[in-house]
Amino acid sequence: MAKRKAARKKPVGNGANLGFEDKLWAAADKLRGNMDAAEYKHVVLGLIFLKYISDSFLEKYHALQNDEYADPEDKDEYLAENIFWVPPEARWDFLQKNAKRPEIGKLVDDAMAAIERDNQALKGVLPKNYARPALDKQRLGEVIDLIATIGLGDEQA
Numbered sequence: 001m002a003k004r005k006a007a008r009k010k011p012v013g014n015g016a017n018l019g020f021e022d023k024l025w026a027a028a029d030k031l032r033g034n035m036d037a038a039e040y041k042h043v044v045l046g047l048i049f050l051k052y053i054s055d056s057f058l059e060k061y062h063a064l065q066n067d068e069y070a071d072p073e074d075k076d077e078y079l080a081e082n083i084f085w086v087p088p089e090a091r092w093d094f095l096q097k098n099a100k101r102p103e104i105g106k107l108v109d110d111a112m113a114a115i116e117r118d119n120q121a122l123k124g125v126l127p128k129n130y131a132r133p134a135l136d137k138q139r140l141g142e143v144i145d146l147i148a149t150i151g152l153g154d155e156q157a
Contacts, residue, residue, distance in 0.1 A: 054092035099141035105131035
């Protein structure tokens with residue numbers, strides 16, 4: 001009788017579980033039919049970064065609203081805590097409300113440009129190619145809705 005080799009489990013990353021891996025795969029699957037992996041990873045990662053800085057900003061924004069001596073509209077309040085200032089047109093809730101509109105790609109590009117404008121450390125770094133014709137805007141809106149279900153701020157993590 002032949003001996004069978006014991007099945008080895010493949011190591012998976014560093015063992016850390018972020019808790020939203022399934023949603024990331026779902027986001028990738030939404031775009032997969034429309035573009036190759038080298039392209040859609042940039043689309044998804046750019047949106048995840050945008051969601052993360054928006055969530056972090058909103059946590060600080062709400063904390064500042066509860067402080068009678070603070071001004072939630074003062075950019076310096078955020079810079080002091082190493083949190084990026086996110087202008088209203090770049091906040092995730094604004095983008096999600098407009099996710100079904102045909103111009104969602106332009107709105108995302110404008111959001112990225114606004115964040116770069118107000119945060120010098122990000123100048124020239126963020127992707128601004130969501131309005132390109134090859135990117136299906138309906139799928140982009142679906143990906144935005146999917147990423148909206150992922151809590152990325154410190155309170156959600």
